[in-house]
Amino acid sequence: MTEQLAQLTVKHYKSDQKPIWCPGCGDFAVLACTHRALTNLQLRPENVVIVSGIGCSSRIPYFCKTYGFHTLHGRTLPVATGVKLVNPDLTVLAMAGDGDLFSIGAGHMPHAAARNVSITCVCMNNQIYGLTKGQTSPTSVKGHTTKSTPYGSISQPMKPVLLALAYGATFVARGYSSKTHQLADLIAQGIKHKGFAFIEVNSPCTEFNNTYDLLDTMVEELPKDWDTRDRAGAMALASTETKVHLGLFYKEERPAYEEMAKAFEKNVNAFDANAYLARFA
Amino acid sequence: MTEQLAQLTVKHYKSDQKPIWCPGCGDFAVLACTHRALTNLQLRPENVVIVSGIGCSSRIPYFCKTYGFHTLHGRTLPVATGVKLVNPDLTVLAMAGDGDLFSIGAGHMPHAAARNVSITCVCMNNQIYGLTKGQTSPTSVKGHTTKSTPYGSISQPMKPVLLALAYGATFVARGYSSKTHQLADLIAQGIKHKGFAFIEVNSPCTEFNNTYDLLDTMVEELPKDWDTRDRAGAMALASTETKVHLGLFYKEERPAYEEMAKAFEKNVNAFDANAYLARFA
Amino acid sequence: MPKEEIIIRLGGEGGEGVISAGDFFALGSARTGYHLFTFRTYPAEIKGGHAWYHIRVGSKPVLSMGDGTDVLVAFNAEAYNNHIGLLNENGVLIYDPDTVTPTNGNFIKYPIPFNKIAKEDLDFLRGKNVVVTGFLAGLFGLDPSSLEGLIKSRFRRRPELLDQNLKSLYTGYEFSKKIEKADPYYLKPTERVGRLVMNGNDAISAGALLAGCRFFAGYPITPASDILETLAKEFPALGGVCLQAEDEISAIGSVIGASYAGMKAMTATSGPGVSLMTEFMGLSGMAEIPAVIIDAQRAGPATGMPTKLEQGDLNHALYGGHGDFPRIVIAPGSVEDCFYQIINAFNMAEKYQTIAVFLSDQSLSQRTQTMNKPSTAEIAIADRLRPTPEELKDYQRFSITDSGISPMSLPSEEGGMYVAPGLEHDEYGHVEDPMKSRVAMTTKRFRKMEKAQKELEAPPRYGADDAEIGVIGWGSTEGVIREAVEQAVEKGYKVAAIHPKVLCPLPEEEVGRFISSVRRVIVPELNYSGQFAKYLSATFAIKPIRLNKYVGLPFTPGEIFRKIEEVVNND
Amino acid sequence: MPKEEIIIRLGGEGGEGVISAGDFFALGSARTGYHLFTFRTYPAEIKGGHAWYHIRVGSKPVLSMGDGTDVLVAFNAEAYNNHIGLLNENGVLIYDPDTVTPTNGNFIKYPIPFNKIAKEDLDFLRGKNVVVTGFLAGLFGLDPSSLEGLIKSRFRRRPELLDQNLKSLYTGYEFSKKIEKADPYYLKPTERVGRLVMNGNDAISAGALLAGCRFFAGYPITPASDILETLAKEFPALGGVCLQAEDEISAIGSVIGASYAGMKAMTATSGPGVSLMTEFMGLSGMAEIPAVIIDAQRAGPATGMPTKLEQGDLNHALYGGHGDFPRIVIAPGSVEDCFYQIINAFNMAEKYQTIAVFLSDQSLSQRTQTMNKPSTAEIAIADRLRPTPEELKDYQRFSITDSGISPMSLPSEEGGMYVAPGLEHDEYGHVEDPMKSRVAMTTKRFRKMEKAQKELEAPPRYGADDAEIGVIGWGSTEGVIREAVEQAVEKGYKVAAIHPKVLCPLPEEEVGRFISSVRRVIVPELNYSGQFAKYLSATFAIKPIRLNKYVGLPFTPGEIFRKIEEVVNND
Numbered sequence A, B: 001m002t003e004q005l006a007q008l009t010v011k012h013y014k015s016d017q018k019p020i021w022c023p024g025c026g027d028f029a030v031l032a033c034t035h036r037a038l039t040n041l042q043l044r045p046e047n048v049v050i051v052s053g054i055g056c057s058s059r060i061p062y063f064c065k066t067y068g069f070h071t072l073h074g075r076t077l078p079v080a081t082g083v084k085l086v087n088p089d090l091t092v093l094a095m096a097g098d099g100d101l102f103s104i105g106a107g108h109m110p111h112a113a114a115r116n117v118s119i120t121c122v123c124m125n126n127q128i129y130g131l132t133k134g135q136t137s138p139t140s141v142k143g144h145t146t147k148s149t150p151y152g153s154i155s156q157p158m159k160p161v162l163l164a165l166a167y168g169a170t171f172v173a174r175g176y177s178s179k180t181h182q183l184a185d186l187i188a189q190g191i192k193h194k195g196f197a198f199i200e201v202n203s204p205c206t207e208f209n210n211t212y213d214l215l216d217t218m219v220e221e222l223p224k225d226w227d228t229r230d231r232a233g234a235m236a237l238a239s240t241e242t243k244v245h246l247g248l249f250y251k252e253e254r255p256a257y258e259e260m261a262k263a264f265e266k267n268v269n270a271f272d273a274n275a276y277l278a279r280f281a
Numbered sequence C, D: 001m002p003k004e005e006i007i008i009r010l011g012g013e014g015g016e017g018v019i020s021a022g023d024f025f026a027l028g029s030a031r032t033g034y035h036l037f038t039f040r041t042y043p044a045e046i047k048g049g050h051a052w053y054h055i056r057v058g059s060k061p062v063l064s065m066g067d068g069t070d071v072l073v074a075f076n077a078e079a080y081n082n083h084i085g086l087l088n089e090n091g092v093l094i095y096d097p098d099t100v101t102p103t104n105g106n107f108i109k110y111p112i113p114f115n116k117i118a119k120e121d122l123d124f125l126r127g128k129n130v131v132v133t134g135f136l137a138g139l140f141g142l143d144p145s146s147l148e149g150l151i152k153s154r155f156r157r158r159p160e161l162l163d164q165n166l167k168s169l170y171t172g173y174e175f176s177k178k179i180e181k182a183d184p185y186y187l188k189p190t191e192r193v194g195r196l197v198m199n200g201n202d203a204i205s206a207g208a209l210l211a212g213c214r215f216f217a218g219y220p221i222t223p224a225s226d227i228l229e230t231l232a233k234e235f236p237a238l239g240g241v242c243l244q245a246e247d248e249i250s251a252i253g254s255v256i257g258a259s260y261a262g263m264k265a266m267t268a269t270s271g272p273g274v275s276l277m278t279e280f281m282g283l284s285g286m287a288e289i290p291a292v293i294i295d296a297q298r299a300g301p302a303t304g305m306p307t308k309l310e311q312g313d314l315n316h317a318l319y320g321g322h323g324d325f326p327r328i329v330i331a332p333g334s335v336e337d338c339f340y341q342i343i344n345a346f347n348m349a350e351k352y353q354t355i356a357v358f359l360s361d362q363s364l365s366q367r368t369q370t371m372n373k374p375s376t377a378e379i380a381i382a383d384r385l386r387p388t389p390e391e392l393k394d395y396q397r398f399s400i401t402d403s404g405i406s407p408m409s410l411p412s413e414e415g416g417m418y419v420a421p422g423l424e425h426d427e428y429g430h431v432e433d434p435m436k437s438r439v440a441m442t443t444k445r446f447r448k449m450e451k452a453q454k455e456l457e458a459p460p461r462y463g464a465d466d467a468e469i470g471v472i473g474w475g476s477t478e479g480v481i482r483e484a485v486e487q488a489v490e491k492g493y494k495v496a497a498i499h500p501k502v503l504c505p506l507p508e509e510e511v512g513r514f515i516s517s518v519r520r521v522i523v524p525e526l527n528y529s530g531q532f533a534k535y536l537s538a539t540f541a542i543k544p545i546r547l548n549k550y551v552g553l554p555f556t557p558g559e560i561f562r563k564i565e566e567v568v569n570n571d
């Protein structure tokens, strides 16, 4: 078995199920970058669990030859948290859409981040509800005319990177499905990070919200000398609406939840039922 | 009736039900300040709706002689949103605990703020679950030993003011139940604000988390010349852990959701069923 | 003799336009005066997979999909393989010879190179499905001009495509004239009559508007999203507000807030969303706040088969939620029924001040069906009971009354101030000593349901007067059951049926009388566990014979007919 | 003749220590060898309101609260007014003459100035309740040293209060010696026997630990929070992880994630939380992931009466959630049962790979009761079926088997990789063509329940062999029903009872046989609508006689006895 370790290639992480996404969908690239990140890290596929919610993007576990869990809409992080806490040796990815993570699931990320549980959370942000055929999502720009907002959206768009920073995530980055080299690298870094890692990926929906051209004009690398320890600076930059910065915004070392929880364990023993019950005698 | 307008006093807003809080509970002051704010604004009691969730703090509507809705744990803002949207003339307050708004209800505030619906949201933060007798809350400090965290909490505390700012709330303030003059004023300002107003109130729980002494050493007014238009500065200040700043952090004029929604209405007409059905003929 | 009823099934790859090809033809014929019934099914994925569309159109009222198909339009080999077994003897196979190679069989074949026509003749491959529509129109005697309007309105927003599509339509139409017609199906030109054609979601939206609904909050989900989308469009001109909520919990929360503030309000979702709304259903019961939830059922549990049919949420509608509280459950039987019953749902929710769950399903929500134009002036609209000036002097929001109904004040009403409580409470809504009021308040809340039950319309019984076998169904299967029962009666079987629309409170007297009048009861339903059958057992202490189908498709009349026959023969 | 069984009720203002006064006495007597049964009720508010505590202690096994009370300890006038009517003839009234002025009656009065003693003699007003405890111990013959340990452990963390409390105890004790004992109640000193005393939540926690539960996620809620708090304390030493989740949806989500990863896992909540867990219950059913939900039922709907009892969530446990899926529902009858049945819940969840809902309630969760010490070595623990190396060669997570049970791999297991799907799927868990697998997968999932049903232990029948009236109950009412039935049998009534613990799947054969063996069935339950009665109707097509109480309090044996008598007389 050990001889195989050095030999894992992308095909070891690819399942035999064909992605059902539309031609040009950004999620293809996210999938490929995930395969590549896993390959780069040479992780044993059976030690990887990809947890997702519901959405086009959330179909991703089916296309990976790892363990996976296609849960419920919005519940990606709670399930991923349970997986990680009982088996911290697993690499746990939580991958889902903007609606999944920031609309119906909006209450979970603040807590996953506050706990700093070691999960790599990848938000495949297409600023639309893909699977339900094109309604406004929490990241849709103001004025966006969709099936559910025929006169234009009147909500301010949410800024995933800003939120992750405000939530106290210890690794916060943004990628773009058209920049696969960087994206694969960010996912790999996120996996290596101890603690909650959040990566927003701009992953356009060619069917209902094709933003490739717009994004191409808006993306910009983070400044070369960007200080990834400057949370306030990162929040300011993440608030920008005119540019879409790419790269690692922020990184901090803070004990991970699963480590802190384990630290309570001193002298773990088997349960001695009789001794326990004797307390009630 | 109109003669009464100038005559409303605090007693017009006080119900005949006696608060059931423990002696010294900060919520008494929040209640008194709410009464005072309403009195200062001379709002007709029947035009005020106080919506709450579940918790000690969420009992507040019963002690006000206004309309009220004691909803479900965590659902304060969705219900308040419904009330406001169908009758924008009402003054709608959403008042609840830190657990209600930032734990079980954590998914709703980002959206209420993004919409900028005119609700005055008051978080009575005691950094504990009062009603259920003392478990860790999302704002409990790290290391806090409670019934549910006997070895100390290992989650980073959430920062309500920071979150409100990241969510795009257009009015963000912090008060303290011991500073009633300021608190009454902040609530009154919040009510007058068009758009989503968020006020965190440090309101200690004498029974399970008596933080009066600690807070007394930590509170500090915002600098005199504080620029309430500086969101980035506000976020930086709200990230501080050593001080608890009091006052109005941020204020911005942005069209309120209910106004933007109404703006779609041109020539409102009664429903012409026959004409409508004719479309399907 | 030319046959004036045609069943057509079109099958192909999801995204190829199979469904809109069928839709154009179906709507076109309905608008020309024919009766129509359709069913569609497609994969949960956006692209790929197998989709099919089923049309039954005729000059007499159409109650179901029917059995088998007269015409199969196979866009690809998969469609041919999946559906050829269904083709009736001497039926018609229409196919593209470049993709489908039919084996021999007892059917009429029209090999039409649709792909080539679209690509080569028209240089517009995307128009292939409209070519098919035109071809079908020509073959079966539909005036293509009746389709023009539909195509125009579909492409209103994309005028650059309109001309090509119209050209595709006429190309297909002309092509049909070139082949030798060998089949007997022919829709004889009719006059346009005062009928409507819409789908279940359209009918629900229209009925809700008429009922006075002016607040909607919802979260997108198949197959309910259309309602959100329709109301978002219609409300501004009517002074209503439509909110896309962040999730279903928030949606129902806002609906209940809006209703508390005085507006008739509803949400629409499917199973997963209804599961999330459970806690608020109880609040509506406790605080006595009217609200309507549309559940367009799909196959569960969990995400299940999101684009497939199931009558799987009845249990949840009847029993879901902690604690005991009054609730109204209504299930419409047809598109027409969607219109009338949603009005009933609002009327009942408002009158009895509690939650009404409206159980549509994927087939009905997306079924296009013809219906008679409603006499809108005759439709009664109910409003909630409001306090009199006298009552406002010492206002008791939850006053104990004989009917259980207490007058409800609304914010901004002087003297009406109260706190709507999720806690148990006394007549004022005060919560200090709940045990004192518990029994009186609980019985008061349930008295409303007793009253509602008394006021129910009796569900009509049909079939043989001297029936020995009774069929009881619920929801979208009404038409298909009726058709099967009519067939059985024609065959001389002593069968009758009843199909209650209000399921909670159930019209116990009438259903009970029906049950007593027969020797055997058959309950056909589209779920595994027999949810309605068990509900009837619980109510009437009977053991009905169950007929359950749970593959994600509707019943055909034959399936029900055969069950009746089986019971007759085994009896 | 001195009576060796005493029923004591203590009443007073919430926060005055009424409940801990009673608790000390109750636990003290139980630990000295007496049998014990308690009930507590208190307001939802932290301060104020009326609280009372009910103790029944005796030298023979105690099954319920009993009827009436032998002793009333009235801390204030409200307590006197509320409970004096319950005092048995020749009962004992203990009261503080400074706050209570009793009218004359047929009872023994001990006016004791507890307030004054605590304030003036002890200068420690907060010790008043412990003074009461000491007084009761002295009066009824309990060795105060048996209470010392309890007080010491209660004040372990606040040593500054310990001495004063111990002084209070002995002051009360001594005071009892100063008065002239006029009542016949006397607990004769017993030997400490191998019995345990705990409450339902303790027993659930202990059983879960023994069953192998090593992951818990929960969100605080009365009356379930103790379980979270206990496991948070105990888990680290056992390598388990306890998570306070942000809400109940997240709690059950993490539980299901943990179980997917191989750990036995549970959550504990009450009605509102279970309502929120609905959607995940279905996912557990679909993806076949074991999980246990404790529902400590309280009076609903909505927030209802959060500190009061109701058996109101059975419907939701049985029927809640969209779609059809297999589920296990278990309701324990006593504290002892909590221990054994939670182990059963884990065993069944793991074996049949689905959700198990465990229906405790406020009375049972907080009831202290004596039980026999379990022989822990004899308790069987089940684990989920795992794939063999052979099966892992072409691993099908959802292989169709006769039993419906498919071997489950766990992350980090080579060859076992699969995606757990919320969508319908084939044997591999693939979701492309769900209709193909729908029927086979649905029936496979439900086959597990058929198997589980066959493997159920038969619930014991007790009462008269030739019974004509059968009583069927569920959940926390087991003891009180048993007591009433025993009384009735003693009176010569032909009554028997059966009390199934596993409610879904129901042991249909045994319950059915029981039903057939009697002429009338009475179903007593603590809810309005007769949820269990309707479930029995649905299952057995019977119309049982219902006895419903829904004021937030348990049954007394007399209430059930009288119903039996009424049925006997009307028969």
Ligand SMILES: Cc1ncc(C[n+]2csc(CCOP(=O)(O)OP(=O)(O)O)c2C)c(N)n1
Pocket: A054, A055, A056, A057, A058, A073, A096, A097, A098, A099, A100, A101, A124, A126, A128, A129, A130, A131, A132, A137, C219, C220, C221, C222, C248, C272, C273, C276, C303
């Ligand atoms: C509880 C629930 N509500 C709604 C849905 C319907 N639904 C499926 S995916 C989705 C949103 C998809 O948007 P997003 O999360 O951004 O993913 P995308 O498809 O864009 O990748 C919705 C609303 C559902 N499956 N479950």
Ligand SMILES: Cc1ncc(C[n+]2csc(CCOP(=O)(O)OP(=O)(O)O)c2C)c(N)n1
Pocket: B054, B055, B056, B057, B058, B072, B073, B096, B097, B098, B099, B100, B101, B124, B126, B128, B129, B130, B131, B132, B137, D219, D220, D221, D222, D248, D272, D273, D276, D303
């Ligand atoms: C769905 C649901 N879960 C849990 C509870 C129990 N519960 C009531 S209040 C509360 C938290 C109270 O804390 P907070 O919101 O901070 O209010 P406080 O009492 O501190 O003012 C909880 C967990 C509930 N009522 N409903």
Ligand code: SF4
Pocket: A020, A021, A022, A024, A025, A026, A027, A056, A057, A126, A130, A131, A204, A205, A206, A207, A208, C046
């Ligand atoms: S609908 Fe959009 S998000 Fe979904 S697969 Fe197609 S392109 Fe991708």
Ligand code: SF4
Pocket: B020, B021, B022, B024, B025, B026, B027, B056, B057, B126, B130, B131, B204, B205, B206, B207, B208, D046
């Ligand atoms: S428990 Fe705490 S929050 Fe609740 S009333 Fe008492 S002091 Fe206030």
Ligand SMILES: [Mg+2]
Pocket: A055, A097, A098, A099, A124, A125, A126, A127, A128, A129, A130, A137
């Ligand atoms: Mg999206």
Ligand SMILES: [Mg+2]
Pocket: B055, B097, B098, B099, B124, B125, B126, B127, B128, B129, B130, B137
């Ligand atoms: Mg709190």
